[in-house]
Amino acid sequence: YSFENHSDCSVSRRKTSQDSILEPLCFPERPACSCSAVGVQSGGAELLVCLFCSESVPTQQKDALLRHLLLEHKLVIADVKLIADLAKYLLYWKGRFMEQSLTDFCSVIKTNSTGPVEKQEEYFLLCDVLPEDRLFREKLQQKRLEEVLEQQQREREDSSFHRLCMFCSEEFTGNRSSMLNHMAREHSFSIGLPDNIVYCDQFLDTLQDKLDNLQCLYCEKTFRDKTTLKDHMRKKAHRRINANNHEYDRFYVINYLELGKTWEEVQSEDDRELVEDEDDDWSDWRAHPLSAVCLFCEHQSETMEQIYTHMKESHGFDLHRLKTELNLKFYQQVKLVNFIRRQIHQSRCYGCQQAFDCRADVLRHLEAEGHMMALPEASAWDQPQYYFPTYENDALLCTLSDSEEDETDTTEHSEDVPVIAEDISNLRDIRQSSVLDQLLRSRASCS
Numbered sequence: 319y320s321f322e323n324h325s326d327c328s329v330s331r332r333k334t335s336q337d338s339i340l341e342p343l344c345f346p347e348r349p350a351c352s353c354s355a356v357g358v359q360s361g362g363a364e365l366l367v368c369l370f371c372s373e374s375v376p377t378q379q380k381d382a383l384l385r386h387l388l389l390e391h392k393l394v395i396a397d398v399k400l401i402a403d404l405a406k407y408l409l410y411w412k413g414r415f416m417e418q419s420l421t422d423f424c425s426v427i428k429t430n431s432t433g434p435v436e437k438q439e440e441y442f443l444l445c446d447v448l449p450e451d452r453l454f455r456e457k458l459q460q461k462r463l464e465e466v467l468e469q470q471q472r473e474r475e476d477s478s479f480h481r482l483c484m485f486c487s488e489e490f491t492g493n494r495s496s497m498l499n500h501m502a503r504e505h506s507f508s509i510g511l512p513d514n515i516v517y518c519d520q521f522l523d524t525l526q527d528k529l530d531n532l533q534c535l536y537c538e539k540t541f542r543d544k545t546t547l548k549d550h551m552r553k554k555a556h557r558r559i560n561a562n563n564h565e566y567d568r569f570y571v572i573n574y575l576e577l578g579k580t581w582e583e584v585q586s587e588d589d590r591e592l593v594e595d596e597d598d599d600w601s602d603w604r605a606h607p608l609s610a611v612c613l614f615c616e617h618q619s620e621t622m623e624q625i626y627t628h629m630k631e632s633h634g635f636d637l638h639r640l641k642t643e644l645n646l647k648f649y650q651q652v653k654l655v656n657f658i659r660r661q662i663h664q665s666r667c668y669g670c671q672q673a674f675d676c677r678a679d680v681l682r683h684l685e686a687e688g689h690m691m692a693l694p695e696a697s698a699w700d701q702p703q704y705y706f707p708t709y710e711n712d713a714l715l716c717t718l719s720d721s722e723e724d725e726t727d728t729t730e731h732s733e734d735v736p737v738i739a740e741d742i743s744n745l746r747d748i749r750q751s752s753v754l755d756q757l758l759r760s761r762a763s764c765s
Contacts, residue, residue, distance in 0.1 A: 364405040369393065369412045377405065388441075393424070396445030401455060402462040410454055411444065423448055429703055463574045470516045470571060479519075484526055494518045507557045514571050521569040525559070536560050610713040613658050614681055622717040633681075634690045644693075650700060651718040657699035659708035669694060 365374040366383045370391045375383045380398070387393045401407050414423065424442035431438060446452040473494060480491045485505040490497040495512035502508035515521065525535060532541045536556035541547040551557045559566055567573045609618045610625045614633050619625040629635045641651060661668035665680050669689035674680045684690050693699070707715060 366405055367408050367412060369408060369415055380404065392439065392441045393420075394441060394443050396443060402458040406458060407454065414450075423450070427702075430697075430701055433697060459574075466516050466571060466574045473516070473518055481522065484522070484529060497522075505557065509559055509566075510570065515569060516571050517569050521566070524565070538563075610717065611709075613655070613714075614662060614684075622714075625714065634685070636691065640691070640693070644696075648718055649705065652715055653701065653704035654693075654699055655712070655714055655718070656704040656706065656708045659712065660704075663708065668699075 364377055366377055366380060367374045368383065368386060368391070370387075370393075373383070373386055373390075384395065384398060387395070395401075398404065411423075420442055424444050425447070427441045427443055429439045429441065444451065446455055476494075477492050479494050479497075480489075481497060482489055483497060483500060483505075485501065485507065488500065490500065494515075498509065498512050498515070498518075509515065509521065509525075528535055528538070529547070532544065532547050533539070534541070534547065534551055534554075534556050536551070536558055537554070537560070539550075541550060609620050610622060611618050612625060612629055612633070613635065614629065617625075617628050617632070619628060626637060629637065637651075637655075640646065640654070644650075646654065658668050662677060662680060665674045665676055666672065667674075667680055667683055667687075667689055669684070669692035670687070671694070672683065674683065
């Protein structure tokens with residue numbers, strides 16, 4: 319499932335023992351972001367069919383089918399959101415699985431591999447590591463790109479366009495670009511170059527609906543009347559669209575150009591090529607602060623000590639103490655963090671496995687019952703499936719380390735290593751203070 323804003327009780331989820339996460343979640347860049355991540359793939363009227371049985375669902379219920387494949391057939395499809403036409407993709411592989419064995423195409427993942435045989439399960443992963451899968455995904459991507467370019471060409475040649483400006487009463491007919499250029503020039507509202515826009519009528523309808531509902535096009539706040547909305551957009555410089563709102567992705571041709579890459583990634587690659595031709599000058603570089611999110615709430619900190627202190631003081635959870643008491647190695651800490659993240663996301667107590675309606679209820683239970691530091695048996699969380707991050711941008715995982723003894727040993731050993739300063743310009747001084755020179759003299763004296 320996609321991550322629905324890291325917040326308490328934001329969405330009521332059905333709680334069953336079969337609740338599952340089909341792909342890594344992602345912390346929002348901004349806690350207040352409420353935009354839905356609608357990808358370039360638009361929903362159609364086609365049905366999505368199961369690869370093994372007669373189950374089928376409308377395209378809007380994609381997650382239901384993916385859940386069915388996971389729970390009933392133990393199959394996971396990697397990077398579903400990057401598949402240009404999921405309906406055709408499923409039909410293709412349904413036919414291929416009828417011809418050959420599942421294991422001829424899929425990687426096999428065994429869960430609880432170190433546990434009893436009766437508790438081990440085999441899951442199958444279908445991904446583009448398989449050349450046939452990769453080629454078919456690229457074929458679907460190419461076909462969709464051709465369809466998008468054909469649609470854009472039809473819009474360029476269409477002379478039946480007729481629409482009023484969204485900000486004034488001026489009327490436009492003929493080519494759509496005249497209205498787009500007018501809004502950019504007269505109202506300082508630009509949605510991009512006309513040559514990069516596709517499904518223009520739908521795009522304009524989407525924007526017009528928001529304005530009709532008294533909603534700001536950038537921050538999407540709702541206001542009591544049009545005058546207040548216009549004043550807000552003018553004073554806050556919100557007469558533009560929010561680039562982080564993925565609802566708009568499908569209206570830009572550049573988002574269809576390369577498999578699995580958005581226009582931002584393509585642009586960054588172009589920028590890197592330009593930088594490689596220039597001298598490396600990092601004098602004005604500033605690192606983006608690493609922000610870690612609490613295991614239990616929305617609190618974020620830019621230093622790891624702050625986030626550890628917050629969890630200890632606000633929630634009574636001491637990760638350092640658990641690491642020491644249980645002698646957790648690095649990968650055990652990774653699995654523990656991912657396990658707790660998943661349980662909290664699913665609104666379930668990780669200590670007793672009791673399920674709740676939302677995150678707030680779980681936290682109240684953990685504090686009331688004293689379950690914050692009450693971990694289950696290691697067999698519950700020390701499993702291969704928790705090697706994979708619950709949140710793909712979880713900065714907390716980047717700060718984990720091995721035991722304190724290992725860190726101390728490393729520090730003690732490093733103290734004996736001589737280091738030559740970089741600012742020594744006298745080569746004779748370097749030779750005289752060289753470690754190799756000292757070793758050679760010592761060896762000569764011994765012989």
